[in-house]
Amino acid sequence: MQLLLPTARPLPLFDVAASRRIEARALAHSPDLMERAGLAVAKLALALRRGEGPVWVVCGPGNNGGDGQVAARRLAAHGVPVHVSPARPERPSLVIDALLGLGLNRAPTEDMLAAIAAMQASGAPILAVDLPSGLLADTGQPAGSAAVRADHTLTLLTLKPGLFTGEGRAHAGEIWFDDLGIAPDEPPTADLLGPAPRTPRSPTSHKGSHGQVLVVGGAPGMQGAARLAARAALACGAGRVYLDLLGAPAHEVADPGRPELMRGVFADLPQAVGVIGCGAGTGVATALPELLRGLPRVVVDADALNALAAAPELLSLLRHRPAGTTVVTPHPLEAARLLGCATASLQVDRLRAARELAERLACTVVLKGSGTVIASPGQRAAICARGSAALATPGSGDVLAGWLGGLWAQQPGASAQALACAGVTQHGRAGEASQVLRAGDLIERLARG
Numbered sequence: 001m002q003l004l005l006p007t008a009r010p011l012p013l014f015d016v017a018a019s020r021r022i023e024a025r026a027l028a029h030s031p032d033l034m035e036r037a038g039l040a041v042a043k044l045a046l047a048l049r050r051g052e053g054p055v056w057v058v059c060g061p062g063n064n065g066g067d068g069q070v071a072a073r074r075l076a077a078h079g080v081p082v083h084v085s086p087a088r089p090e091r092p093s094l095v096i097d098a099l100l101g102l103g104l105n106r107a108p109t110e111d112m113l114a115a116i117a118a119m120q121a122s123g124a125p126i127l128a129v130d131l132p133s134g135l136l137a138d139t140g141q142p143a144g145s146a147a148v149r150a151d152h153t154l155t156l157l158t159l160k161p162g163l164f165t166g167e168g169r170a171h172a173g174e175i176w177f178d179d180l181g182i183a184p185d186e187p188p189t190a191d192l193l194g195p196a197p198r199t200p201r202s203p204t205s206h207k208g209s210h211g212q213v214l215v216v217g218g219a220p221g222m223q224g225a226a227r228l229a230a231r232a233a234l235a236c237g238a239g240r241v242y243l244d245l246l247g248a249p250a251h252e253v254a255d256p257g258r259p260e261l262m263r264g265v266f267a268d269l270p271q272a273v274g275v276i277g278c279g280a281g282t283g284v285a286t287a288l289p290e291l292l293r294g295l296p297r298v299v300v301d302a303d304a305l306n307a308l309a310a311a312p313e314l315l316s317l318l319r320h321r322p323a324g325t326t327v328v329t330p331h332p333l334e335a336a337r338l339l340g341c342a343t344a345s346l347q348v349d350r351l352r353a354a355r356e357l358a359e360r361l362a363c364t365v366v367l368k369g370s371g372t373v374i375a376s377p378g379q380r381a382a383i384c385a386r387g388s389a390a391l392a393t394p395g396s397g398d399v400l401a402g403w404l405g406g407l408w409a410q411q412p413g414a415s416a417q418a419l420a421c422a423g424v425t426q427h428g429r430a431g432e433a434s435q436v437l438r439a440g441d442l443i444e445r446l447a448r449g
Helices: 016-029 033-048 063-077 110-120 168-172 223-236 284-294 302-310 312-319 332-339 343-347 350-361 396-410 416-430 439-448
Strands: 011-013 055-059 082-084 094-098 126-129 152-156 174-178 190-192 212-217 240-245 273-276 297-300 326-328 364-367 372-375 382-384
Touching: 016 033, 033 063, 033 094, 033 126, 033 152, 033 174, 055 063, 055 110, 063 082, 063 094, 063 126, 212 223, 212 284, 212 302, 212 396, 223 240, 223 273, 223 396, 223 439, 273 284, 273 396, 284 302, 284 312, 297 302, 297 396, 302 312, 302 332, 302 396, 312 350, 326 350, 326 416, 332 343, 332 350, 332 364, 343 350, 350 364, 350 372, 364 416, 372 416, 382 416, 396 416, 396 439, 416 439
Parallel strands: 055 082, 055 094, 094 126, 126 152, 152 174, 190 382, 212 240, 212 273, 273 297, 297 326, 326 364
Antiparallel strands: 011 190, 364 372, 372 382
């Protein structure tokens, strides 16, 4: 058993169908699987119990409830007072939520919703077995009007995508994992990203070794967004970073606070990595055809994404770029515009939406949000569990776009998927703070590694 986050290495994620197949094969060879699961729950419950009151175990009708029954028996054998019932006891020391698990495929019944509400109101810490009751394993969304908000979740046998994206992180609390001694015997549905250390520089390198980035954006009144992206690319280590400030007079300096940044245009920088759209306004639509046709590698964000969504001819240019040369970084609203759907319907299944958008645009998609999803055509999608609510701050996305551009300038041979996974992980790690971060502070944290 291990406390999962942050992970020390990439880990496989399995959806409900794959988890069911793995479970069925495991049961054929290990009929004591439920005993193992219940024992794991009991061990963690002993460590988490707060006070001398009874451990309240709420069991449902399926295998999840069976795990809870075994845990209750094991705890009782250890001399711990146990209360197995939907009715709340007096002053429980811990709640074990074994009501609903992997098999949930519809909204909880009224009785189940009442049990969820009672657990939540108990005042005791909640340990969810496998999944918080009411949360869908594949998507991380509640199946109905409510799902348990656990303090801890012990997920068993396989890791489920829904614990790490959508509403999963808000409901799961601290995530623990026990594979019950069973190695998965099929390919994962997706990957949970591990650490992404910075690539060391050669002792003989110079600024020309680390590529060029051209940030195109910063229309009047929105120049801060482009400057944040450029500063992020510079902090990442790009050899030269240029700003094409749309609508700005030629004599205007790139960034008064960063004299290292230079003004530049595509015509003079045909081999640069393009970071397009940060604070660009509607005028970026005019610049996009030349940029999409000419730049060898591009990161497309913000207003450039809105321009793409509004113009089929621009989408066609994007789709016909060489494979592996484009990363788009939409937040859910921008992704919904590109898919022609409502934001709420996209958020219902973020993994599916990112995969669909990657296939539709023929490029790598970074679908930002809690549990950012990275997807590329024909490749396994990945989820990044790093980051915190501190990243919900103006300019955070501009910083990510610039950071990705800076990475790509230094690693021109990197695949778009691998580069996006590394950059998103580094950005998320830097954004783990107890307070809201200003985007400028985020850049400094990224630079420190």
